[in-house]
Amino acid sequence: MAGMMTRKEFLQTLGVGCTALLGAASGYGFFGGGGRRQRDIRGHVFKGDAPARPWKWSIEGFRYTTNGKDVQCGICPNRCYLEPGDRSVCRSKVNIGGKLYSLTYGNPCSVHVDPIEKKPLMHFHPRTPVFSIATTGCNFRCLNCQNWEISQRKPEEVRHYELFPDDVVREARNRNCPSIAYTYSEAITYYEYMLDTAKRARKAGIRNVLVSNGYINEEPLVELCRYLDAANINLKSYDDRIYRCLNGGTLEPVLNTFKTLHREGVWFEMTTLVVPTYVDDREMMKRMCGWILAELGPDYPLHLLRFFPRYKLTRLPPTPVETLEDLRETAMAQGIRYVYVGNVPGNPACHTYCHHCGKLLVKRMGYRIPEIHIREGRCVYCGTPIPGRWG
């Protein structure tokens, strides 16, 4: 198949990557908090871990190449190369008999109705509920994962519901949800299920929301964008070395995702979890905002979330609130118009203020919205258009 690497070429590429990484890692002071080194996880597939045959919730992968024996997934930059019987980095794809199968089609492990603000999306149809689903699996290995109980598990290990795409749309409608969110774990790893559901939702007049690490190749993302209404994408840091040691990925593909969403006209908001000693540097925040302004403009909101000790980063303290406030000021001084502080109940930076007149436009008390002063997408006080999708 055109574009498929041989296994040898793939391993050679990986070898170069690891050498470069070790060079970058030496002398770099970010490893102490997690207790062990972490790096780009491309190629770390699970050998011989596939089930013997496809099961009820299997579907052939939408984007892969094969030589009739080995397969290579084309959904995300990990580009897993699987020999027969292997399981992918994200744990949800396998090579059975020379075909790539997704094992998570129609069997989400999490199903909830959430407020849209929980995604978080502050400039997208506030006060509306969103039908939220997730399967197991993730293409990252974040030391601070908030959902590791499902993201770092195989589909066979977790209790599941059976909800095929038509069922998801029906359930969303039954619960009066105008949107469906692909969320919690990593939606990119259940791309086939998400795309088919999104197509049906669009047909039924229900919006689609992606909540993701943004680690996806451009072609599958462009196809998905045809059905997406909004996204919240993590910008986990603005440093490739931190992406490698904290998350097991790389920065560049995530930046490309933002550029693609911008180009394709999908509304999005950005989320940065401010992890102490990893992602709390003011100079990095300045560089990050400089890139956002140059490539995306000032209008997409940025959420700075407070970190709490989780998973493999239990030795780090929660982010000091002053650090979050300082970074917010830094980002706004750079020119980002809407910067929110999250995971700090009662903080005034959870509200929306008009970027022109400074008046309070959306008041939030947790996920309750007692006041909205936006009419037809404009500030009711000064008439300035407020970026977002207000309905």
Ligand code: SF4
């Ligand atoms: S989506 Fe999963 S199987 Fe496909 S390349 Fe990414 S990690 Fe590998």
